[in-house]
Amino acid sequence: MFRPSRIAGALALTLGLAGCGGEDKPTNEPQDFSRFDAFPSTYSLQQEQDVLIRSATVLTATGEQLQETDLLLKDGKIAKIGKGLKAGDKALVIDAQGKWVTPGVIDVHSHLGNYPAPSIESSQDGNEITSPNTGQVWAEHSVWTQDPQFALALSGGVTTLQILPGSANLFGGRGVTLKNVPGRRVQDMKFPDAPYGLKMACGENPKRVYGSKGTAPGTRMGNVAGYRQAWIQAEAYKKKWDAYNKGESSDKPDRDLKLETLAGVLAGEILVHNHCYRGEEMAIMMDVAKEFDFKVSTFHHAVEAYKVADLLAENQVCSAMWADWWGFKHEAFDMTEANIAIVDQAGACALIHSDSSVGIQHLNQEVAKAMLAGQRAGFDIPPREAVKWFTLNAAKSLGIEDKTGSIEEGKMADVVIWSGSPFSVYTLAEQVFIDGVLMYDRKDEKRQPHSDFDLGILDAEGERV
Amino acid sequence: MKTLNRITSILLASAIALLALVHAETMLIKGAMVHTLSPGQDKAQRLDILVEDGKIARVAQDLGNASADWTIEAKGKVVTPGIIAPLTSLGLVEIGAASGTNDAAVADITVGPSFDPVAAFNPKSTLIPFNRAGGVTTALVTPGSSDKIFTGKSFVVNLTGSFDSVESRNVAQLVYFGERGSAVAGGSRAQTLAKVRDAISEAREYAANRAAIRRGEWRDMAFSINDLEALQPVARGEVPIIAEVHRASDILAVMQLARELNLRLVISGGAEAWMVAPQIAAAGVPVIIDAIDNTPESFSQLGARSDNAALLHKAGVKVVIAGPGFLATHNAYLARQSAGIAVAHGLPHVEALRSLSTNVADVFGIDGGTVAPGKSADLVIWSGDPLELTVFAETVLIDGKQQSLVNRSTRLRDRFLKPKQGHEFGYKF
Structure with a gap:
């Protein structure tokens, strides 16, 4: 992942202090549209104790199911995968005979923290329903880190999740990728160096929300006009900055928070996460992306992805899907349980997502149902392949597949030990490691996090449940 | 050629139908x-x-x-x-956000307990074959209301999709307590309880003075004649009320009310039911839960937990497991998954199966289970x-x-497994 902005930002700061100049000059560097230096990640999980997981059945998410295999987690990374591995005296050794191990579960579509529990009037912080384009808002600024649902998601094996703004607007704002660790501030949870996301929305929601107010968009064609108009503005904005940074223009443009996010997409830094149910709308959005030369990372809630699976493969766009949700709105009417399988078999990037504080706890089970539907459709989809739908392909969607999402040496030690096959309804996540640190242990109450909210709430002397 | 084919297929179809009859x-x-x-x-x-x-x-x-x-x-x-699905809107809804396809709830302030949605039941709904494929054979269909505490009459259907699939009528009356009841009753849970007490008392007054009331020689009643009639089997304890309630203290209050008024009670929701499981068991009140939902979604559900079903069963409570959250109708069969998760959290396997069929049949007097x-x-x-x-x-x-x-799910799958290219894709092969 190309990420000059952090370094550029730090360098500029140092130079500024040393030279006492502070004079704005053309940098010849690309403009920092992501703004990683605003609200920087303070994530600091450090693995101090080596972990040796012994004799597990390992689904690597690279297409392999390894039997009786050991994993060594060291310095936050998966250090070794093999048999008969050794660890030092101080290591935590776990006998995982009969247990299954997968990469940590990744949910690309969550509203934990911005639609927290309990859901009350004052906690609806996920949708900035004030304008069809709110590219200036950042979901992380709504995240209530003490949402008790983060811990529930952790007990379902979730190690990484993207918090997105809602779908009321054509451009809902920026999403943020978090590691599922307790934090006093959202910065403590931010996945280091993960790209930002831009939430976009097709279809019923934006046209209903704004059309009912008598403002644009009021139709699906109005939606598309809205996207194109905004991309025209973003192109012009980016061009101004590019000209300035190259020294072709001496007029320093004014910053515009909204256009900064869109320009970040055009620069290839920020990933488009597009709520889009219908096949035809996905096809239109892929053409909008071509018109303005950007990429859609992922269609979310892609209920009809199976109808355009070949186009998705050709355009290298991921689809984040449910296993079987349908019928709550017209654009969710044409559901087939084989959706994920058909998309996957067409060679496109297919993954599960939740959009739900209950669903996020069972993404492995949702994948099990989708795998069955694929098998019943006649596809040969074993667990070693289907596991990618809740791990590696989700990491691809978020642009972090070089760091996490599979069990490979050198990757982040984000690992779940399951009580059995993750494709069984009776299986539970027993232990969850994030960067090699045991963050959840079903058998040890001391290794089960509780948010501030959980303390003394049903039982003054205890935790919520 | 075309005609021949058609005749052949009609003949074939008749032969199959005949065979099916014989085989039945x-x-x-x-x-x-x-x-x-x-x-x-x-x-x-x-x-x-x-x-x-x-x-x-x-x-x-x-x-x-x-x-x-x-x-x-x-x-x-x-x-x-x-599987017998409790608490669905099957046949009363096609698409959630398409108002013309929704008949489960009324915003009519004149209709309360007498609302009878059975006349709106559509056996040709696409939800029926889909849930049938998931193993659901029977469903309880319950109405809803945006401004009434008593929502109307529930009925039972089979999932054959035939025009005679209604099995029984007026088998329960869903009543909102807790947060929803409070919102409907004017802002306090206490008022909901008071209103239910008044309604039952008025229904009994009506029963004792029916002729005079119908002639208009009685005080003005708060409920319409139709509603008072509808409340009769409830007041006599023949038709159970399904009380939607989550918080432990609310559950106790509803049980107290039911005891006081001699009502048959079924609790629905019951996120905190485990906290008062012995009392519920002692009262012989069954509980319908959404077993997969362990989130503290409201301040009334702070005690939500995954082993609710297991704890209730252990205490001797009859447990029914409903479909998950807002999918309880379109995906009613997913109660299976919720039941499986309840097993993972301690509910005996056989009891999980009973919670999907036997217990539903027992609670609502349905043949089967x-x-x-x-x-x-x-x-x-x-x-x-x-x-x-x-x-x-x-x-x-x-x-x-x-x-x-x-x-429809399998039909769409089959069409797109090998989609025909270009403009041919819309034709049946």
Whole structure:
């Protein structure tokens, strides 16, 4: 992942202090549209104790199911995968005979923290329903880190999740990728160096929300006009900055928070996460992306992805899907349980997502149902392949597949030990490691996090449940 | 050529229909592992099942010599009673956000307990074949209301999709307590309880003075005559109220009210029911839960937890597991998954199965729910453990008749498995 902005930002700061100049000059560097230096990640999980997981059945998410295999987690990374591995005296050794191990579960579509529990009037912080384009808002600024649902998601094996703004607007704002660790501030949870996301929305929601107010968009064609108009503005904005940074223009443009996010997409830094149910709308959005030369990372809630699976493969766009949700709105009417399988078999990037504080706890089970539907459709989809739908392909969607999402040496030690096959309804996540640190242990109450909210709430002397 | 084909296919179709009729007479299911779910039978057994005239005629270890028009070899398969889905809007909703397809709830301030949505039931809804394919054979259909505490009459349907699929009417009255009840009653839970007390008391006053009230020679009543009539079987304790309530203290208050008024009570929701499980068990009140939902979604559900079903069962409470959250109608069959998760959190497997069928039948007086002679032959033959995610319903019988498992989901799948290219894609091959 190309990420000059952090370094550029730090360098500029140092130079500024040393030279006492502070004079704005053309940098010849690309403009920092992501703004990683605003609200920087303070994530600091450090693995101090080596972990040796012994004799597990390992689904690597690279297409392999390894039997009786050991994993060594060291310095936050998966250090070794093999048999008969050794660890030092101080290591935590776990006998995982009969247990299954997968990469940590990744949910690309969550509203934990911005639609927290309990859901009350004052906690609806996920949708900035004030304008069809709110590219200036950042979901992380709504995240209530003490949402008790983060811990529930952790007990379902979730190690990484993207918090997105809602779908009321054509451009809902920026999403943020978090590691599922307790934090006093959202910065403590931010996945280091993960790209930002831009939430976009097709279809019923934006046209209903704004059309009912008598403002644009009021139709699906109005939606598309809205996207194109905004991309025209973003192109012009980016061009101004590019000209300035190259020294072709001496007029320093004014910053515009909204256009900064869109320009970040055009620069290839920020990933488009597009709520889009219908096949035809996905096809239109892929053409909008071509018109303005950007990429859609992922269609979310892609209920009809199976109808355009070949186009998705050709355009290298991921689809984040449910296993079987349908019928709550017209654009969710044409559901087939084989959706994920058909998309996957067409060679496109297919993954599960939740959009739900209950669903996020069972993404492995949702994948099990989708795998069955694929098998019943006649596809040969074993667990070693289907596991990618809740791990590696989700990491691809978020642009972090070089760091996490599979069990490979050198990757982040984000690992779940399951009580059995993750494709069984009776299986539970027993232990969850994030960067090699045991963050959840079903058998040890001391290794089960509780948010501030959980303390003394049903039982003054205890935790919520 | 075309005509010939058509005639052939009509003939074929008639022949199949005829065969189906013949076959419907007697059927033998051989060698399956059967969860009869009858009292005391807590383990699956290898049994044969003989079906005659839509009923289960015999259940025994070996009916090898029984004569049947049709035999299903089910060795290696698992049989359970069909799933009975509680608390659905099946046949009353097609698309949630398409108001013209919604008939489950009324915002009519003149209609309360007498609202009877059975007249709106649509057996041709696409939700019916889809849920049937998931193993649901029967469903309780309950109305809703945006501004009434009493929502109206619930009814029972089978999932054959035929025009005569309503099995029984007015089997329960869903009543909002807790947060929703408070919102409808004017802002306090206490007011909801008071209003229910007033309603029952007025219904009894009406029963004792019916003639005078109907003639208009009585004080003005708060409820319409229709509503007062509808409340009669409730007030007599014949039709249960399904009380939607989550918070432990609210559950106790509702149980107190039901005791005081001699009402038959079923609790629905019950996120914190485990906290008062002994009291619920002592009162013999069944509880319908959304077993997969362990989130503290409201301040009334702070005690939500995954082992609610297990704790309730352990205390002796009859548990019914409903479909998940807002999917409880479109995906009513997913109660299976919730039941499986409840097992992972300590509910005995057989009780999980009972929570999907037997207990629902018991609570609402529905025929079915066990595999026993005399019961309706509403049966599912599963490819394995019915609670497992990678297991599916291979055969579904309703009243002894084999049901189609084709539905829009499978039709769309089949069209797009090998989509025809270009403009040909819209034609049937």
